[in-house]
Amino acid sequence: MNEFFQSKIFEITSEQLSDLFPLLLLSFGFALSVIGAGLKLSSKFFKIIGILVFSLAITTWSFTFLEADSVVLGLHITHFSRIVGALVSLFALTSFVLFDVSKRYANRPEWLALLILAVMGLSLLPASHNWISFFVFLEFFSIPSYILAGYDTNRERSLEASLKYMLTGAFASALLLMGIALVYLCSGTVDYSSLQGHFPSHILSTLALAFLLVGIFFKMTIVPFHFWAPDVYQGAPMGVAAFLAAGTKLSIFVSAALAFSETEFYLRNDLMNFAVIAGTLSILVGSLLAFTQRSFRRMLAYSGTVNAGALAPLMVLGKETLSSGIFFLFVYGLTLALILSAFSSLLKNRNLDANGDLDPEELNLKDSQQSKFQSFILAAGLFSLAGIPPLPGFFAKYWLFSDLWAQGYRPLVMWALLGTLMGVAYYIRIAGKLFFAEKRSVII
Amino acid sequence: MTDVLNIVEAPLSWIILLPAAGALLNGLFRLKSTLNGLLATAFCFAAFVVSILQFLKFPEASKLADPGYLWFQAGHVKAQMGFELTPFMSVMLLIITGVGTLIHLYATSYMSHDKSQARFFAYLNLFVTSMLVLALSSDLIGVFLGWEGVGVCSYLLIGFWFEEDKNARAGIKAFMTNRVGDLGFLVALFVAFAYFGTSSVSGIMEWIADPGRAAALPVWVLTVFALAIFWAACGKSAQIPLYIWLPDAMAGPTPVSALIHAATMVTSGILVIVRLWPIFATQTEVLSVIFWVALSTALLAALMALTQRDLKKVLAYSTVSQLGFMFAALGAGAPTAAFFHVVTHACFKALLFLTAGSVIHGMHDEKDIFKMGGLRKKMPWSHVAYLVGCVAIAGFPFTSGFFSKDLILTKVFESRGVLGYGLLLLAAMLTSFYMFRSYFLTFSSTPRSHEAEHAHESSAMMIVPLMILSLLSLFVGWLEIPHMWGHLQYFSHWVESSGAKAVEGHEVEAATEWLLMGIATIASLASAFFAYVKYKKGPVTSSENFAWKLSFNKFYVDEIYDSFILKPLRKIGTCLSLWIDEYGVNGTLHGSFASYRITGQLASIFHTGSVQSYALLMLLGLLVVWGVVNVW
Amino acid sequence: MVSILFWPLLSILVLVPFRKQNWAQWVNLLLHLPWVFFLIELIKVTPSGAPFGLMETYGTFPLFKSALVLGADTLNVSLIALTIFLSFSLSFYFLGHSKISQSFLILFQLLNFGTIGSLLAADAFLFYIFWEFMLIPLFFLIGIWGSENRVYAALKFFSMTLAGSLALLAGIFFIVTKTEVQSLAWSELSRNAEMLSAAAPWLGWAFLLAFLVKVPVWPLHTWLPDAHTEAPTGVSVMLAGILLKLGVYGMLRWVLQVFPTLYWNSTDLLFAASVIGIILGSYGALRQTDIKRMIAYSSVAHLGFVVLGAISTNATAQSGAFFQNFAHGLSTGLLFLSFGMIYDRTHSRKLDEYGGLASTNRFLAFTFVFASMASVALPGLPGFVGEFLILSGTFLQKGWWVLLPLMGVVLGAMYTLQLVKGLVFGKVSPLVESHPISLKWNEYVSIFPFLVGLALLGLAPQFLLAWINGSIPVK
Amino acid sequence: MIATGQLIFSVAIFLFCFGALTFFTKRSAVVALMGIELMLNGVNLVLVQAGQIYKNAEGTSLVLFVTLVAAAEAALALSIFVILYRKYGTLTLENFRSLKG
Structure with a gap:
């Protein structure tokens, strides 16, 4: 037995420990929150613990950002995985701070534990180095997010959302698994680096890739696989919806890109075409659907699809061009959190349920007069999503589109620009609705 | 031929600044009763005095110049706002300011009980300023500034009583027709800048004079330039195609008609042509075009005047016809005759208009001559003035009209032969016929309406200008008598020394000249007598035959213009703009927006909400995209 | 240069504490004084001649290959002077106006900031940011x-201008991804313009499209009547006064001076578009019953003239076109301002409800007639100088084709006189009778600069022409 | 006779498709979950057979992970079904369609 323990696997040097420290910190936080839940401590306790754990994780990740990559326990900790870890925990932090989750679910404080689990899963995903650990970490974070999606048990919509998310998620991960199995069947290995050279390119491998992409694009809400997103975003509590939209996309985007570049799948042009077509489709369909939505949150879900569409080709392209995608998702995540928090406080001022939903047509001048600051934030956020300078959304889109153009995806950029123009129809019109009185012009 | 030009510096800009100051003051301050009028008259009179001073400088100086300032300069266009005065233009200056002062004086009392006199006199002074700019500018572009300024002032003055919609519409008609005419002037300016490099009259004259450069010009340049200037002159001096605005311009107050539509503005076309005469002299085809257009205008206007019932309309058509005479003289290559007739016409036509004004004023704004009658006793002074005017315009012997019209007739006979002479003589006969018709209907026999009984003579301030003008109408003719009678040829001297040499037609011996003079006199006396016979006892109810209807309705020219040119153009334009803007561009915008919305609604049907359909659609989507990837 | 650019932002910060309306209006007026001072400083130092004679770089963003580069020459400084002139006289008009609230003034200053920014920007990326930034406050x-239907107008204006500027963005992407181009600075772009225009002939059109929508060249102009009619008076004066000129400035600066070959082979199409724009714009104005729409369509016709000048190869038409910017800015600005004062009291824009203004308020009637005469290009007023230069330049280059736009001169007179007859002359309509208009002192003061400007530029335009002739792109 | 490898693959594919079919067609949520489990078992079969072909232990270790995740998922799904049943009283997927559009 002791040879087993002496074997190479368990030797952990000091700097390897520093790499693992944020994850250890998170698991320690998880343990604390589970014990706290057991002892029925006050909701303030969970809030403090949450803030502490996440902010510490962010600081450690960002400090070690520039250190060399290292392989620990089969995990390839690269600066990509560190930046993803930092951003995801930032999204988690904003998701529960902005939406005062602790007060709302004081009697069921497990939300922090689930959130920490999801964050761990998301930050481990980019560190995975073979397909099976990719799958495991994928499931590792999607299972707590199924529960988080349904956390508002007294509202049927939330339960229905978690049911839908769980069933379609399971179905998609089953397809992903089939993909991995076929990859294994074709090449005999699932490890990225060993897959590098000898992945045959016959019908079976294309099918394997297709199934792989299903699982990945499902989480990125790219068109053929985006059906779950609007229902879940509409049903889930505001904070969870914000976290899901931003965190999962970021982590999946980076880890898929790393995976495809490690295994050199990106050289295959059928994978490229698949991504380009799916991307263009999602820009078009996303803009179409976002326009006529009778619900503000479904509209945001479809706008997420549009943005994901622009990211699809970069994801498949590999490591070099990741920075613009990461920055884009970072800006998208924060803007989305701001918009949703402003929207939920706007709903509160209309004394509707904070996690409820509203038909954008009903937004009117009274809202902006009641909650002046929130409507300003909401309008600024929408303008930033639309990509109008000088708001950050514009710089993110500009960098992303110029990267896409440099990589040669000119038609896709054209479609993306058209998507921005179509964006006027829902982003700007709704931002306008807040401030324009129907009747005579009124002094504000 | 270029004798040494002794150019003398002179403060010409003062002549313009004085009435301009008058206009500004009148515009700003609304003074009590007639003070505005007097102020305006004073400024006009001051300008008259200064122009006399300049006139006296002329025997030794051959041209007065005032460089002014650089208006604007960009690329190949250089517009200098400078002024110059040639002998014949200084005479015209006297007319503008002199007759202008008389008319200002007359208007002071004529408009004494109008409520917005300040505005009227501001416009009047502004008009005199623009006319002076037109006359004095050294550059054609300065002339154009005066040209359009005069157009705007006539628009404002015609529509002065803007309460009635009719007046405002008449004002717009005048401005629009002038604008169409001004396009010609613009084209001429473009040609001038493009080919002569400058628009200053002296610069152009040098360009023409120097044979080397003149040869280098493309052959069509001078012809197009001359035709363009003539088209502008037609617009301003109401010749055939663009005369329609003058009769309607009678909607304005009578002093306005006198000043603008008799003495000054309408003659600006002739002034410009005389200034640019060296160009026109070489263009024989353009001269013949001018001649035939002028002749047909003279005849047509005379015919129209025969049956008019409104006193001012009669005078308006007679002005158009007399302008036809002046242009006929130009067409016959005799700028002296044209300019001489301009001056004499200014005098007696202003006289006629002012008398008509005092008659209408006396008749409490009743214009219809069929309702007048027997005013000889009621308004003796107006009667005398009107008689002198008719005598002068008809060309009775030794009146100014006789000399100027006879000079034109002989010149036309020399260059255009018997046909031209005959038709012009016919026009002259018609002129004296309708003038005496209006005289007899207004003044002879018995009053035919309530106003006619109670007509009262106008005030002294209106009579004095009439008397001065009557004297002028009688004796100004003596300044240019035929060679045979002596050597009083001031006008020839003035015009020739300004560089406008007449085209040498074959000289006519003295005998034929006497013969022509005789024929002309007999013709005018006969038609006057014929009018006396016909209208001595009052209006004759003539049978409404076709010719009468044609003449009374002004040959339906206005209606033809409206139905064939103005209305269709407007219809096509507005429909085109409506169709393209509203249905075309906006249509496509709204269409794409609506289709965007509909496809959005269609696409959202796929989201049925059931999990199983989602999974199925996901698989189907995968197969579709995968298929496309393999196929593409 | 940076002081004149960031002064509006500073004045927004100063405006924030003043919640009450008339306080904010007065502060807004006072804030204009230093701005004028900065302008004079800038005018003293502005070189005429080489484009962007005076260039200052404040910071670079290597990531986006761009830098905060501001450039000045008489071309853009003259337009900045026009902006400040309009904003200054408008700030007088805003005093005591019931509708002008603090947030209106803040947005107004933001608009000024965007305008001056896009004028001064000497870097394509920076220019694009300011160019699109103007859309938000507007x-x-x-x-x-x-x-009434302001939401439709605002959305239509926003989407059409955005569509144009997205084409510009595509052009910028193309340039950025070209390795030979080190940065997006204007000098860098013009340096390897031949390479760029050879590589992508559509590049010229991509840049042009954004400006053609803004200038409104004929087919892309339908946003203008809606935006001008629905905008409040102050905004429609700024829109007509300076924002349309930005399109022309953009054409000259970012297409003519950067891609001359691409610009010149697009001129025939633009000639046809501008001529049709002049004629159909005038007919569009002729068929309107709404006064502000009539004035807006007249701007389409006038801007048709400006584009006609901007695409000609000789210096006369080019300087005429740029001068016409100022002429049109003042005359249409005054038209909108004076009608705005009438509209503030009568709240109706239907032409047939009006009549006989001359007998109730003489000064306003005089201003309106004066402004209409200026817009009809009456000699002695600036409109004539601009239009004459443009047409004589076009005659020099295109010969007898000039007769078509010449028709526009007549049509222009037609609809303007129709407007003047309907509004000022004619019998006094019940509407005008029941709303006697007595102008406050600040309204007189806000009209006065326009009148002086029009008269001055009409009779003595040489001071401005000589100043801007130096940096006109075509010599 | 067909090789056993071929047979196993066809059984696996059959299991996978049959699982997907039950997921699409069955009305009750629990049976849908069973469908997914079937699909996962199909994947396991493929993995085991592939492991046989390549003679290395990766295939079987993968099966281990798959069953681990399947178990976790099933536990979670059933707990959600319990809550749903307690709230709705039924588990047929048809009446969970309020979120659509």
Whole structure:
């Protein structure tokens, strides 16, 4: 037995420990929150613990950002995985701070534990180095997010959302698994680096890739696989919806890109075409659907699809061009959190349920007069999503589109620009609705 | 031929600044009763005095110049706002300011009980300023500034009583027709800048004079330039195609008609042509075009005047016809005759208009001559003035009209032969016929309406200008008598020394000249007598035959213009703009927006909400995209 | 240069504490004084001649290959002077105006900031940011304070201008991804313009499209009547006064001076478009019953003339076109301002409801007739100088084709006189009778600079012409 | 006779498709979950057979992970079904369609 323990696997040097420290910190936080839940401590306790754990994780990740990559326990900790870890925990932090989750679910404080689990899963995903650990970490974070999606048990919509998310998620991960199995069947290995050279390119491998992409694009809400997103975003509590939209996309985007570049799948042009077509489709369909939505949150879900569409080709392209995608998702995540928090406080001022939903047509001048600051934030956020300078959304889109153009995806950029123009129809019109009185012009 | 030009510096800009100051003051301050009028008259009179001073400088100086300032300069266009005065233009200056002062004086009392006199006199002074700019500018572009300024002032003055919609519409008609005419002037300016490099009259004259450069010009340049200037002159001096605005311009107050539509503005076309005469002299085809257009205008206007019932309309058509005479003289290559007739016409036509004004004023704004009658006793002074005017315009012997019209007739006979002479003589006969018709209907026999009984003579301030003008109408003719009678040829001297040499037609011996003079006199006396016979006892109810209807309705020219040119153009334009803007561009915008919305609604049907359909659609989507990837 | 650019932002910060309306209006007026001072400083130092004679770089963003580069020459400084002139006289008009609230003034200053920014920007990326940034304040200004269907007008304006500028963005992407181009600075672009225009002939059109929508060249102009009619008076004066000129400035600066070959082979199409724009714009104005729409369509016709000049190869038409910017800015600005004062009291824009203004308020009637005469290009007023230069330049280059735009001169007179007859002359209509208009002192003061400007530029335009002739792109 | 490898693959594919079919067609949520489990078992079969072909232990270790995740998922799904049943009283997927559009 002791040879087993002496074997190479368990030797952990000091700097390897520093790499693992944020994850250890998170698991320690998880343990604390589970014990706290057991002892029925006050909701303030969970809030403090949450803030502490996440902010510490962010600081450690960002400090070690520039250190060399290292392989620990089969995990390839690269600066990509560190930046993803930092951003995801930032999204988690904003998701529960902005939406005062602790007060709302004081009697069921497990939300922090689930959130920490999801964050761990998301930050481990980019560190995975073979397909099976990719799958495991994928499931590792999607299972707590199924529960988080349904956390508002007294509202049927939330339960229905978690049911839908769980069933379609399971179905998609089953397809992903089939993909991995076929990859294994074709090449005999699932490890990225060993897959590098000898992945045959016959019908079976294309099918394997297709199934792989299903699982990945499902989480990125790219068109053929985006059906779950609007229902879940509409049903889930505001904070969870914000976290899901931003965190999962970021982590999946980076880890898929790393995976495809490690295994050199990106050289295959059928994978490229698949991504380009799916991307263009999602820009078009996303803009179409976002326009006529009778619900503000479904509209945001479809706008997420549009943005994901622009990211699809970069994801498949590999490591070099990741920075613009990461920055884009970072800006998208924060803007989305701001918009949703402003929207939920706007709903509160209309004394509707904070996690409820509203038909954008009903937004009117009274809202902006009641909650002046929130409507300003909401309008600024929408303008930033639309990509109008000088708001950050514009710089993110500009960098992303110029990267896409440099990589040669000119038609896709054209479609993306058209998507921005179509964006006027829902982003700007709704931002306008807040401030324009129907009747005579009124002094504000 | 270029004798040494002794150019003398002179403060010409003062002549313009004085009435301009008058206009500004009148515009700003609304003074009590007639003070505005007097102020305006004073400024006009001051300008008259200064122009006399300049006139006296002329025997030794051959041209007065005032460089002014650089208006604007960009690329190949250089517009200098400078002024110059040639002998014949200084005479015209006297007319503008002199007759202008008389008319200002007359208007002071004529408009004494109008409520917005300040505005009227501001416009009047502004008009005199623009006319002076037109006359004095050294550059054609300065002339154009005066040209359009005069157009705007006539628009404002015609529509002065803007309460009635009719007046405002008449004002717009005048401005629009002038604008169409001004396009010609613009084209001429473009040609001038493009080919002569400058628009200053002296610069152009040098360009023409120097044979080397003149040869280098493309052959069509001078012809197009001359035709363009003539088209502008037609617009301003109401010749055939663009005369329609003058009769309607009678909607304005009578002093306005006198000043603008008799003495000054309408003659600006002739002034410009005389200034640019060296160009026109070489263009024989353009001269013949001018001649035939002028002749047909003279005849047509005379015919129209025969049956008019409104006193001012009669005078308006007679002005158009007399302008036809002046242009006929130009067409016959005799700028002296044209300019001489301009001056004499200014005098007696202003006289006629002012008398008509005092008659209408006396008749409490009743214009219809069929309702007048027997005013000889009621308004003796107006009667005398009107008689002198008719005598002068008809060309009775030794009146100014006789000399100027006879000079034109002989010149036309020399260059255009018997046909031209005959038709012009016919026009002259018609002129004296309708003038005496209006005289007899207004003044002879018995009053035919309530106003006619109670007509009262106008005030002294209106009579004095009439008397001065009557004297002028009688004796100004003596300044240019035929060679045979002596050597009083001031006008020839003035015009020739300004560089406008007449085209040498074959000289006519003295005998034929006497013969022509005789024929002309007999013709005018006969038609006057014929009018006396016909209208001595009052209006004759003539049978409404076709010719009468044609003449009374002004040959339906206005209606033809409206139905064939103005209305269709407007219809096509507005429909085109409506169709393209509203249905075309906006249509496509709204269409794409609506289709965007509909496809959005269609696409959202796929989201049925059931999990199983989602999974199925996901698989189907995968197969579709995968298929496309393999196929593409 | 940076002081004149960031002064509006500073004045927004100063405006924030003043919640009450008339306080904010007075502060806004006072804030204009230093701005004028900065302008004079800048004018003293502005070189005429080489484009962007005076260039200052404040910071670089290597990531986006761009830098905060501001450039000045008489071309853009003269337009900045026009902006400040309009904004200054408008700030007088805003005093004591019931509708002008603090947020209106803040958005107004934002608009000024965007305008001056896009004028001074000497870097394509920076220019694009300011170019699109202007859309936000305008969108809210028209949308909140406009009249009846302002939301439609604001959205239409926003989407059409955005569509144009997205084409510009595509052009910028193309340039950025070209390795030979080190940065997006104007000098860098013009240096390897031949390479760029050879590589992508569509590049010229991509840049042009954004400006053609803004200038409104004929087929892309349908946003203008809606935006001008629905915008509140202050905004429609700024829109007509300076924002349309930005399109022309953009054409000259970012297409003619950067891609001359591409610009010149697009001129035939633009010639046809501008001529049709002049004629159909005039007919569009002729068929309107709404006064502000009539004035807006007249701007389409006038801008048709400006584009006609801007695409000609000789210096006369080019300087005429740029001068016409100022002429049109003042005359249409005054038209909108004077009608705005009438509209503030009568709240109706239907022409047939009006009549006989001359007998109730003489000064306003005089101003309106004066402004209409200026817009009809009456000699002695600036409109004539601009239009004459443009047409004589076009005659020099295109020969007898000039007769078509010449028709526009007559049509222009037709609809303007129709407007003047309907509004000023004629019998006094019940509407005008029941709303006697007595102008406050600040309204007189706000009209006065326009009148002086029009008269001065009409009779003595040489001081401005000589100043801007130096940096006209075509010699 | 067909090789056993071929047979196993066809059984696996059959299991996978049959699982997907039950997921699409069955009305009750629990049976849908069973469908997914079937699909996962199909994947396991493929993995085991592939492991046989390549003679290395990766295939079987993968099966271990798959069953681990399947178990976790099933536990979670059933707990959600319990809550749903307690709230709705039924588990047929048809009446969970309020979120659509």
